[in-house]
Amino acid sequence: GQQVMQIPQYQHVQEGEDFTTYCNSSTTLSNIQWYKQRPGGHPVFLIQLVKSGEVKKQKRLTFQFGEAKKNSSLHITATQTTDVGTYFCAGRSNDYKLSFGAGTTVTVRA
Amino acid sequence: DTEVTQTPKHLVMGMTNKKSLKCEQHMGHRAMYWYKQKAKKPPELMFVYSYEKLSINESVPSRFSPECPNSSLLNLHLHALQPEDSALYLCASSQSLAGGHNEQFFGPGTRLTVL
Numbered sequence: 001g002q003q004v005m006q007i008p009q010y011q012h013v014q015e016g017e018d019f020t021t022y023c024n025s026s027t028t029l030s031n032i033q034w035y036k037q038r039p040g041g042h043p044v045f046l047i048q049l050v051k052s053g054e055v056k057k058q059k060r061l062t063f064q065f066g067e068a069k070k071n072s073s074l075h076i077t078a079t080q081t082t083d084v085g086t087y088f089c090a091g092r093s094n095d096y097k098l099s100f101g102a103g104t105t106v107t108v109r110a
Numbered sequence: 111d112t113e114v115t116q117t118p119k120h121l122v123m124g125m126t127n128k129k130s131l132k133c134e135q136h137m138g139h140r141a142m143y144w145y146k147q148k149a150k151k152p153p154e155l156m157f158v159y160s161y162e163k164l165s166i167n168e169s170v171p172s173r174f175s176p177e178c179p180n181s182s183l184l185n186l187h188l189h190a191l192q193p194e195d196s197a198l199y200l201c202a203s204s205q206s207l208a209g210g211h212n213e214q215f216f217g218p219g220t221r222l223t224v225l
Contacts, residue, residue, distance in 0.1 A: 033213060033214075035216075042200060042216040042217065042218050043153060043200070043214075043216045044216070045213045045215065048212075048213050088152055088153075092212065096158070096165070096207045096208065097155060097158075098214065101152065102152055103151075103152050105150075
């Protein structure tokens with residue numbers, strides 16, 4: 001079955017620094033979605049990427065979808081304490097299921 | 111209303127108990143989902159309903175029984191659970207299963223403990 005790998009599992013970031021989390025699928029995806037889960041909370045939808053090579057920005061967050069539609073990345077610039085949480089990518093294939101990556105848990109040093 | 115609600119927030123049950131988890135959305139979404147999430151793990155899909163019909167069952171044990179009474183409600187009936195079933199149970203909904211608008215809205219979850 002489809003697998004989505006996500007790295008790194010943990011990211012400890014100094015406030016103000018940038019970081020990137022990466023996702024890789026074993027199969028071509030129809031789209032990829034990103035979710036954020038705060039500690040003690042539930043996943044909240046951030047964005048969906050559909051087109052090959054697509055890049056979308058949300059303030060300090062930049063999302064990319066690879067040309068082959070098998071990989072994606074989330075880059076956060078100037079990390080703030082509000083960025084704390086776990087970021088999941090979720091790849092969608094033709095069977096309508098979302099396969100979640102393992103998540104990147106972000107902690108921020110003030 | 112852009113919210114998915116779930117009750118109860120917390121549930122403690124014995125292995126011989128029967129209980130139900132409830133989920134409700136009023137966004138007009140026609141796809142609804144049950145996920146199980148263990149600590150420090152991603153959500154794991156259990157069931158998907160589309161237009162009130164069960165579309166996907168991810169080989170979930172029969173001690174979990176889903177039900178979709180109408181387009182706004184989704185239940186998960188629990189019976190004879192095991193301690194390893196303790197987890198956060200998340201409900202989600204999306205506009206539809208197919209099509210471009212399939213981002214999922216998650217409820218706050220029910221934290222289940224099986225003794």
